[in-house]
Amino acid sequence: MREKKNPIDALWDFFCSLRLTIVTLILLAVTSIIGTVIQQNLSPEEYLQEYSEGTYKLLDSLQFFDMYHSWWFLALLGVFSLNLIACSLKRFPRVWKAATEPVLIADDSLFQTFSNVDEHLVSGSVDDVKNRMETFLRQRFAGPIVTEKDGVVHLFSQKMPYARFGVYVTHLSILIIFIGAIIGSLWGYKAYVNIVEGSTESRVWPRGSNAPIDLGFSVRCDEFSVSFYEGSDRPKEFKSLLTVIDDGKVITERRPVIVNDPLSYKGITFYQSSYGTTGDTLLKIKATLKSTGETVDLTVRQGQQVALPGGASMRVLNFAPSFQNFGPGARLEVVDAGGNRTSFLVLKAFPGFDAQRNTDYSFTLSDFQQRYYTGLQVAKDPGVWVVWLGCTLMVVGSMVAFFLSHRRIWVTIQPIGKKVGVKIGGAAHRNQPGFELFFDELKKNLKSELGS
Amino acid sequence: MTSSLCFNLATGAYFASMVLFVVYLASRINGTALLANLLAYAGLAVHTAAIGLRWYESYQAPGGVGHAPLSNLYESVVFFAWTIILIYLIIDLKYRQRAVGAFVVPFAFVAMIWAQLRLNDSIEPLVPALQSNWLTYHVITCFLGYAAFAVACGVSIMYLIKIGKEEKTPSNNPAGGVLSIFPSTKILDDINYKAIMIGFPLLSLGIITGAAWANYAWGTYWSWDPKETWSLIVWFIYAAFLHARFTRGWVGRKAAWLSIIGFCATIFCYLGVNLILSGLHSYGG
Numbered sequence: 001m002r003e004k005k006n007p008i009d010a011l012w013d014f015f016c017s018l019r020l021t022i023v024t025l026i027l028l029a030v031t032s033i034i035g036t037v038i039q040q041n042l043s044p045e046e047y048l049q050e051y052s053e054g055t056y057k058l059l060d061s062l063q064f065f066d067m068y069h070s071w072w073f074l075a076l077l078g079v080f081s082l083n084l085i086a087c088s089l090k091r092f093p094r095v096w097k098a099a100t101e102p103v104l105i106a107d108d109s110l111f112q113t114f115s116n117v118d119e120h121l122v123s124g125s126v127d128d129v130k131n132r133m134e135t136f137l138r139q140r141f142a143g144p145i146v147t148e149k150d151g152v153v154h155l156f157s158q159k160m161p162y163a164r165f166g167v168y169v170t171h172l173s174i175l176i177i178f179i180g181a182i183i184g185s186l187w188g189y190k191a192y193v194n195i196v197e198g199s200t201e202s203r204v205w206p207r208g209s210n211a212p213i214d215l216g217f218s219v220r221c222d223e224f225s226v227s228f229y230e231g232s233d234r235p236k237e238f239k240s241l242l243t244v245i246d247d248g249k250v251i252t253e254r255r256p257v258i259v260n261d262p263l264s265y266k267g268i269t270f271y272q273s274s275y276g277t278t279g280d281t282l283l284k285i286k287a288t289l290k291s292t293g294e295t296v297d298l299t300v301r302q303g304q305q306v307a308l309p310g311g312a313s314m315r316v317l318n319f320a321p322s323f324q325n326f327g328p329g330a331r332l333e334v335v336d337a338g339g340n341r342t343s344f345l346v347l348k349a350f351p352g353f354d355a356q357r358n359t360d361y362s363f364t365l366s367d368f369q370q371r372y373y374t375g376l377q378v379a380k381d382p383g384v385w386v387v388w389l390g391c392t393l394m395v396v397g398s399m400v401a402f403f404l405s406h407r408r409i410w411v412t413i414q415p416i417g418k419k420v421g422v423k424i425g426g427a428a429h430r431n432q433p434g435f436e437l438f439f440d441e442l443k444k445n446l447k448s449e450l451g452s
Numbered sequence: 453m454t455s456s457l458c459f460n461l462a463t464g465a466y467f468a469s470m471v472l473f474v475v476y477l478a479s480r481i482n483g484t485a486l487l488a489n490l491l492a493y494a495g496l497a498v499h500t501a502a503i504g505l506r507w508y509e510s511y512q513a514p515g516g517v518g519h520a521p522l523s524n525l526y527e528s529v530v531f532f533a534w535t536i537i538l539i540y541l542i543i544d545l546k547y548r549q550r551a552v553g554a555f556v557v558p559f560a561f562v563a564m565i566w567a568q569l570r571l572n573d574s575i576e577p578l579v580p581a582l583q584s585n586w587l588t589y590h591v592i593t594c595f596l597g598y599a600a601f602a603v604a605c606g607v608s609i610m611y612l613i614k615i616g617k618e619e620k621t622p623s624n625n626p627a628g629g630v631l632s633i634f635p636s637t638k639i640l641d642d643i644n645y646k647a648i649m650i651g652f653p654l655l656s657l658g659i660i661t662g663a664a665w666a667n668y669a670w671g672t673y674w675s676w677d678p679k680e681t682w683s684l685i686v687w688f689i690y691a692a693f694l695h696a697r698f699t700r701g702w703v704g705r706k707a708a709w710l711s712i713i714g715f716c717a718t719i720f721c722y723l724g725v726n727l728i729l730s731g732l733h734s735y736g737g
Contacts, residue, residue, distance in 0.1 A: 022692045022702065029688035029717075036678040036729055068676045181674070190672060229577045230515040238580055259580035260669050271671045272580075379671030387673060391660040398653045433642075 015086035024080045031076065035067045041208075081175060088171045095168070099161040099406065104147045105154045106410035106425060114425035115432075116439040121419050122450045126153060129413050129420045129450075136449050140442060141409055155411035164429060166400030169393050176390035183383030189213060195221035196278055196373040200245070204378040215268060215378075217246035222254050224275055224372040238272050240374040257376075267380055274375030281319050283330055284367040285346075290360060297366075308361060311337040319368065323347060330365055405430035407438075422450065455509055456573060458502030459530060463564040465495030466537070470561050473554035477630050485550035489541075492557060496537045503534065510575045517577035522591040525726070526571040531591065532722075533563035535599035539650070543603055547643060549635040555606035586665030594658030594683075598718050600651030601690070604644050605715035608708035611640040615705060641704055644711050645697060652690050659683050678729040682721035689714040 005013070014020065038059065047056050047065065063070030103110065111117060122129060130146070130153045137144045137157045144155035191204040191213060202218035222241040229236050239258050244251040244265050257263045262271045285298045289310045298306055298314075305315045314334050323329030327349040335341050346354050348365045355362040409426040424446065428435035472488035475481075503521055511518030521527045540556045567573070614634045634640070662680070667673040674680060693710045696702030702710075 018695055018698055021695045025688045025692035025695070029685045029692070032681050032685050032688070035676060036681045036725070040676065068681075229517065232577070234577055235579055236577065237583075260584040260586075262668065262671065269671055271669065273670070377671045381671075384667065384673065388664070391663070395653065395657055395660065398656060402649045402653060 012086065015082050016090045017083075018087070020079070020083050021087065024076065024083060028076055028080065031067070031073060034064055038064050038067075040068070041066055077178070081178060084171050084174060088168055092168055095164045099164050102145075102156060102158060102161070102408065103410075104145055104156045105149065106156075106412060110410070111412075111423065111425050114427055116427070116436060117423070117425040118443045118446065119424075120422045120446070120450050121416065122422060123419055126151070126413055126415055126420050129422060130155075132449065133411055133413060133422065136446065137409065137411070140445055141407075144409075144411070151415065153413040155413070156408070158406065158408045160404050161406050163400055163404035163406045166397050166402070166404065169397030170401055171397075173390045173393035173397055176393060177387050178390075180383040180386030180388075180390055183386055184381040185383075188379070188381040188383060191378040192273065192375060193219075193378055194276070194373045194375050195219065195240075197221055197224055197371050217244060217251070217266065219244055219270065219376075221374050224374040226275060226372075238275060240272055240376070242270065267382065269379050271377040271379070272374065273377040276373055276375065278371045278373055280371040282369040282371070283316055283319060283365065284369075285314075285316075285330075285332075286364045286366050287314065288355075288362045290355075290362060308334070310360065312361065314361075314363075317343060321368075321370065326350070328365065328368055330368075332363060334359075334361060336360070405435065407435060409442075455502045455506035458498050458505060459564070459568060459573075462495045462499035462502060463561070463568055465491050465498060466533070466557055466561040466564055469495060469553070470557045473550075473557060477551065477554050477633065480630075480633050482550075485553070488553055488557075489544065489550060492537055492541060492553065496534070496541065499530075499534050499537070503531070506575070513575060515577065517575065519578050519582075520588050521575075522588060523578055523582055524572070524576055526567050526573045528591065528595070528722075529563050529567040529571060532595050532598060533560040533567070535595045536560040536563070536602050539596070539599040539603050539647070543643060543647065547635070547639065549639065549643070551633045551635065552603075552607055552610065552643065555610050556603050559602045559606065581669055584665055584669065586661055586668065590658060590661040590665055593654050593661055597651045597654035597658055598722060600647045600654065601686075601711075601715045601718050604647035604651065604711045607635075607640045607643045607647070608711040610634055611637055611644065611708045612705065612712075614640065615708075637704070641707065644708060648690055648693055648711065648714075652687075652694060655683070655687055655690065659687060679721065679725045682717070682725050686714060686717045686721050689717055 042065070044056070047059075051059065059065060063072070067073055133155055134144055134146065137155060142157040142159050144157040147154040147156070189206050191206040193201050193204040195201045198221070200218050200220040202215050203212035204215060205212050220243040222243055224238075224240045226238050227236045228234060237258055239256050241254040242257050242263055243253045243255070244263070246265075251265060252263070255263055257270060257272050259272045262269045264270075281302060283298075283300050283302075285300060286295060287298060287308055288295045289308070291310070294309050296309060300306055300314075300316055302316045302319055305313050307313050312334055314332055317331040317333050319328075319330045321328050323345070326347050329345055329347040331343060331345050333341055333343040342359065344354070344357065346363050346365045348368070351364040351366075354364060406429040407426065408428075409424065412421075412423040414421050424442075426435065426439050426442075469488045469491035472484050472491065476485040476488060506521040506527075507518075510521065522531055536556065537560050540553065540560075544550070544552065614631050615637050617631050618637065635643070659680075662683070663673040666675070666680075689710065693707060693714060696707060696710065
């Protein structure tokens with residue numbers, strides 16, 4: 001008859017089981033696929049374009065559209081964490097004891113558990129053999145702890161007892177990463193802000209919300225530029241020059257922010273993320289009055305009316321950075337003193353083109369400057385250092401757990417008749433084949449040591 | 453000498469090595485296995501030179517486009533083949549089980565021939581998001597991990613073939629024929645475990661360096677983008693594999709299957725996500 005366990009013990013055993021670990025890991029792996037197949041966090045309209053209404057409602061009720069934050073996925077992560085904590089708590093005290101309070105005396109039953117043992121019968125006194133074995137272990141392995149009991153001498157040596165903690169450091173690291181992620185989601189935010197060149201912003205807009213967050217300081221975009229690789233339309237660099245102003249004081253001025261080199265101030269970090277033009281372009285136009293040869297340089301905005309020498313005026317009707325494959329071009333309108341309007345095109349790439357028209361003026365487009373805005377990702381994440389701490393521990397912990405092993409060697413020296421019996425045994429908590437090779441070498445050395 | 457010539461030579465060496473390994477399985481003449489292995493070494497040497505040359509050539513090109521050759525699909529596939537041969541030769545030095553080569557070298561050969569024939573091998577300048585030292589750390593750790601999983605998958609296939617045969621034939625009568633030069637099932641199981649033991653920390657490091665880079669470039673270390681999620685799926689599978697070894701009943705056959713499934717997920721994470729799904733890693737495709 002099997003005894004019926006009380007519910008608390010049963011629950012404890014459930015959370016301590018490795019079978020649960022394997023099942024949870026496989027469930028996490030399988031369910032995670034859903035979110036890579038169904039696009040996450042789109043708007044209902046976008047989903048309805050792809051799915052029928054019935055399917056949409058079903059998937060929505062299963063929280064498949066934001067599955068990594070769904071109650072069932074978080075519950076799975078919760079079970080995973082509880083399992084990890086329970087397993088570690090159950091095994092840790094025993095491991096702690098094995099590492100810090102080693103068994104100094106190996107009796108016959110312990111020797112029977114070793115797969116690596118050796119025995120010798122040598123002449124001499126117990127004391128003499130003890131000294132020789134002590135030196136031997138110190139030279140070949142590690143300095144032993146000596147225990148004498150009932151005329152029998154026991155030696156115990158060990159190497160890297162801390163190797164046993166690697167697993168627990170790794171487990172702890174996962175919990176630390178989770179804690180870091182929770183801190184970040186409770187006290188941090190992800191937002192964005194677009195700043196037009198020359199203007200200043202002190203508010204940012206969090207994702208999926210209409211209420212802006214006040215930064216408590218302001219950021220000015222002095223300049224944005226984009227450069228391309230020679231002879232290609234592949235972008236080389238997106239660069240914003242940002243100035244941080246806090247309480248009227250300039251903190252950093254014209255600090256270049258490029259992709260992979262963000263700007264941080266007061267725990268808030270700004271990342272170069274996108275850019276655009278405001279449609280507000282400054283054009284540099286050279287106008288020549290043909291009759292006198294008088295030339296003026298004009299800097300105009302689109303729509304702005306400017307006077308020309310000789311009584312006429314001009315304005316830019318529109319501008320395109322790429323005019324039907326001819327490059328930058330502007331459509332200008334000239335109103336002469338009599339009020340007659342003519343409109344025509346000037347292309348930056350063909351400066352001599354306009355002079356051929358049979359009119360009073362000729363124009364060339366010498367340069368243009370578009371006003372950009374820079375799109376910045378703004379993040380505040382007080383948990384990120386906790387996450388990096390967890391990651392470091394994970395790397396260190398898993399290296400220790402996989403590649404280091406706690407090796408122990410016990411020696412018993414006792415008088416047998418007129419001779420002295422030496423029994424040596426060893427065990428490693430990991431990498432048995434490696435330890436076997438080491439122990440075989442040790443046996444060889446021991447034979448020559450005791451034989452001499 | 454140009455890098456593309458060297459890549460072709462390396463591909464040829466892996467092809468010859470692969471053929472010789474198959475001859476070895478059929479003939480069981482030790483000399484062929486030795487020669488196959490020497491060709492793998494030679495291939496690795498030429499392959500290393502080719503990667504170095506391509507790196508150098510990228511700095512010779514006009515327009516300041518120089519960078520480590522780890523940035524597009526062609527370069528990553530070629531690097532993947534390199535890491536597979538590297539990890540195979542390291543494991544070969546330790547275990548001296550030549551038959552394993554017949555199940556691992558083909559992975560490297562297939563990768564190389566695919567890259568040489570079907571992928572765009574022009575040296576392209578780096579877009580701003582890729583201009584980061586994290587790129588190098590991230591790619592190297594990920595692919596060393598992937599390669600270890602490839603080796604584990606190869607020996608798992610061998611394990612399943614061998615155990616299948618052994619269980620059919622009467623006990624105490626080890627499998628004859630080709631299978632007699634396979635390592636014992638115990639050793640195959642052990643190599644499978646060791647390879648994953650090498651691959652798992654490297655994959656963890658690959659995910660962490662990727663997260664650090666994402667945090668530096670976009671301000672978020674984890675965004676559940678399909679590539680990130682698939683790398684985590686792979687991580688879950690191998691974590692399950694490692695824990696499965698501590699409970700009886702999950703070693704041997706089940707472990708071999710888990711290792712093969714893990715490698716399929718790895719390949720999906722590497723290629724499937726770029727070719728089928730979309731996300732931040734779209735540069736790689």
